[in-house]
Amino acid sequence: MLRFALTRFVSLTLSLLIASLVIFAVIEVIPGDPARYMLGINASEDAVAALREQLGLNDSLALRYLDWLGGMLTGDFGLSYTYKVPVSELVMQRLWVSLPLALYALALSTLIAIPVGLIAAARRGSAADYSIMGATQLGIAVPNFWFAMLLVLIFAVTLRWFSAGGFPGWDAGFWLGVKSLTLPAFALALPQASILARVMRSALIETLGEDYIRTARAKGLSRRQATVRHALRNAMIPVLTIIGLQFSFLLAGAIIIENVFYLPGLGRLIFQGITQRDLIVVESLVMLLVFAVILVTFLVDVAYAAVDPRLRRGR
């Protein structure tokens, strides 16, 4: 098990290195002057030259790459050109919104999807199964910004239980923060939970047809016992895969929901970075997201091995 994790860790590090090279190449090496791109067509030659100096664009490629890499390892992501503050500071502020939001949405999605999928699979073909399948179909089809607005309309405007948007900051109190993330988390979780519930259902139905379930029943386990004790864990592999993919998406893919709820999250930061041509912010954020995706993939791989002993031997 330890060797498995170690093997995976080595491949994680390699993936990160390769990703950093690709990102560096795409943003810095491709034709065109980043400084001119950032300043726009009408910028004076002097301004461009000054920015090139500031960005270190006059150094050799290798030096710039190592500089960038070394900076990131020490937490120095450079200075944002538009905000004039360190990128790391910007990212940390936003991460404190995006990360809890992503975790919150993921927890909701998992907590809803697993029992729902379990019920649908255990009562396959029943009215409960059909209604669950119908509801999840709807959950996938409905755009989440529309659902978000519906939530605002009901819970903020009409019932006044939650505020319609904005984030007070964690300094204002933990519960206040949680409360302001609740509606966005639900809006994000709905389509994810729908997908996850369907995956759970089909994985479980397949597992329930396996020979070892019949063996378990022949030992005297009831249908429910066989499902809980033997089928559930075996059905977790595809579910874990989807959970991993969903987390990566939730971390950076929440732009629309962040906009609907005026949340200062990572998605909005990337969007702003792109529209304001702040390549330093974009470059660092893309790297950060790649890191998050690779890390989650690593955790999912380790979770596979924890679930399935056949995967524990390092390959």
Added chain:
Amino acid sequence: MIGLESLSLSIHGTPILRDIDLSIAPGKVTGLVGESGSGKSMTALAIMGLLPNGSDVSGAVRLGDENLLNVSERRLCDIRGNRIGMIFQEPMTALNPVKTIGDQVAETLLIHGRAERREARRIAGEKLARVGLGHMPLTRFPHELSGGQRQRVAIAMAIALHPELLIADEPTTALDVTTQAQILDLLNEIVDEEGMSLLLITHDLAVVAGMADHVAVMKEGEIVEQDATEPLFRNMNHPYTKALFAASSHQPDRKPLPVTDAILTADAVVRDYPTARPSLFAPPGRFRAVNEVSFTLGKGESLGLVGESGCGKSTLTRAILGLDPIQGGRITAFEREVGPDFPNALRAGIQVVFQDPYGSFNPRWTVERLVSEPFHLMPSPPKDRRARVAEALTDVGIDPSAMDRYIHEFSGGQRQRIAIARALITKPDLIVLDEAVSALDVSVRAQVLDLIARLQAEHGLSYIFISHDLSVVRSITDRVMVMRAGEIVEEGVTETVFTDPQHDYTRTLIAATPRIPDDWQEDGQHA
């Protein structure tokens, strides 16, 4: 005493079982024999109360003074695993892959509240020792065990609570002959020592002949004949029993062809597989699946290759077909070296028929397209494509009108005939038959063997016939090679090898093969 009284079953309106009357005597082995689809397994599942949804069952399954068809599901859960245990055909998938074998055996005790966790694990250890796995740590996972060992674990689970009845549904069908012999011995021992009844379900007459005290023969959901074992075999009152018996010892009518020059030679062939790396940066290990195998196949000859699973038969086959590169030696066919670069035009001269009649066809292609696929090997595909397909289908006894149908419309035996037609279409010199009749019922198998023999005589074909089933190889080959752990341990004229085996391993294989005692058979029945 467990008794079935006029047990009838239909599933979604389709009748499956009709008026089954069978009593399973305590401490005895009752054999239930029949071909696939005869209702053997459904009978077992009806006793267990594990029938699929949509089942409509009538009659009675008596255990003590209860009728199991009328008791509650809760009561059935108490009985399953406790008073009736069951093991299944496929040991590779019958155990939960994510739980240790110790936990899975202990679960039988825990679920019936017979022991605390600690005590249950201790008893699980005892039971595993009882089935011959005393050396096996309880913390092993199923994937770390061989098929035979897994079947032993399944038996340990089923007998952990000392049930009155053990149902074994084709318990050895998926196992090698030597492993089969060990598992059957184990079952016999358990029945003797623990005094439990055994309901042994199998398609193999020889297995019941060696094991059972009482035999019932099933056909299309009915028991056509039942009696004590020896009288049943001696008399065989029902024509179906006779037919089944004749088919199982069927000898196709064939004469060896005059063997001319060699069409295929293998010279010291070596095939290595890479295995897991011993450490992160070390080169991968090697597993030698085929070790310096040499043989020659003449034109018109039928060469058998027997051995147990994992001995390298299939790997050798893939090398002969030029599908995998070899790491040493040389395979020559039609005077060219076989390998990934073997010219297609020559490749058309070597065709193959695989074991699984269900998995070896693309379900979305018509039979015409399936059968004519090897044409792409030829430099210029024939113009009269449909006529050639019709000819090949006629040759294997399938009506040419089948050409426009899809494969799911055919039975297993018909599919295997179509697979043979596909192999014949390029008019090859050599057909490799890789376990080609192993998945078929005995009566269908007999017909396909006849077909294989006839085609050889008509087209002067050479065969390489690969099988784990010694009796089939004996009936259809001129020469046989016995393979073990990647090496050919014995080779010779088939009859000589079977009547006078030289190598210990060959003797072990022959001895392990179940047989119906010769003196039970009337003259003339065993041709």
